[in-house]
Amino acid sequence: MADSVAGSGVEPTVIADRLDIIYKVIAGQGGKGTAATALRRIVNRQDRPTIREVHAVRNVSFTAYKGDAIGVIGRNGSGKSTMLRAIAGLLPPVSGAVYTGGRPSLLGVNAAMMNDLTGERNVVLGCLAMGMSPAETQRRYAEIVDFSGIGDFIDLPMSTYSTGMQARLKFAIASAKTHDILLVDEALATGDAEFRVRSERKIKDLRDQAGTVFLVSHSLDVVQETCNRALWLDAGVLKLDGPVDEVIAAYIRSTRAG
Numbered sequence: 001m002a003d004s005v006a007g008s009g010v011e012p013t014v015i016a017d018r019l020d021i022i023y024k025v026i027a028g029q030g031g032k033g034t035a036a037t038a039l040r041r042i043v044n045r046q047d048r049p050t051i052r053e054v055h056a057v058r059n060v061s062f063t064a065y066k067g068d069a070i071g072v073i074g075r076n077g078s079g080k081s082t083m084l085r086a087i088a089g090l091l092p093p094v095s096g097a098v099y100t101g102g103r104p105s106l107l108g109v110n111a112a113m114m115n116d117l118t119g120e121r122n123v124v125l126g127c128l129a130m131g132m133s134p135a136e137t138q139r140r141y142a143e144i145v146d147f148s149g150i151g152d153f154i155d156l157p158m159s160t161y162s163t164g165m166q167a168r169l170k171f172a173i174a175s176a177k178t179h180d181i182l183l184v185d186e187a188l189a190t191g192d193a194e195f196r197v198r199s200e201r202k203i204k205d206l207r208d209q210a211g212t213v214f215l216v217s218h219s220l221d222v223v224q225e226t227c228n229r230a231l232w233l234d235a236g237v238l239k240l241d242g243p244v245d246e247v248i249a250a251y252i253r254s255t256r257a258g
């Protein structure tokens, strides 16, 4: 399959080597304890609250190459977002490592935007934050707003936008730049059907521009349309890594079986 996992001779962009991520959570005390009381207990060195560990990503290894668009699929809580955050360098692994050739940009539903500012100001700030010059920002502005399909709302504060509109604007800003490694977390799922088609095309462009794209999504259609390869996570374990068709077929079989 010519369009499957990028092969030999291609430059690796992300290498995950036996990656383990564990969250440490302060467990409630018989339902009465809050985070604040637990903190007070720690500070006062009183009986320590129970720390519960959530082993979210377990011994995950893979290599991504330039030109790969990788869908990350799996059930709720299987560790997809956690893995993306680890690739972005936002979560330290408890063991193992992630090596990246290039700067990863994480585009999530929670990507930082200023809610009190207008869409317009957010576009400008977002472009500058991504390293564009003021002149380039000005040049790209109309294209970004057009792509987002926000229309007249662009003059209103982001706080007046629906979740889908916010996600569209974030995606439009982030995808205006070529990223070495673009990490997209469910941003497309909140857009409407028409926007989804446009953003799928955009992801293909980004991939053609020789970046690497990771896309976390519950929409298998979107993953199938957009990606050449998929990683299937199950309870933090990498269950399958391969061409998108094969991984999705195996995942569907397992959900039918169980």
Ligand SMILES: Nc1ncnc2c1ncn2[C@@H]1O[C@H](COP(=O)(O)OP(=O)(O)OP(=O)(O)O)[C@@H](O)[C@H]1O
Binding pocket: 023, 024, 025, 054, 055, 056, 074, 075, 076, 077, 078, 079, 080, 081, 082, 083
């Ligand atoms: N900040 C956190 N603190 C503690 N545990 C967390 C935190 N974030 C996620 N977890 C836990 O880590 C595990 C993996 O969560 P993660 O959000 O990575 O899964 P996911 O596959 O992206 O899920 P979904 O499809 O529901 O978005 C889950 O058990 C979750 O409860």
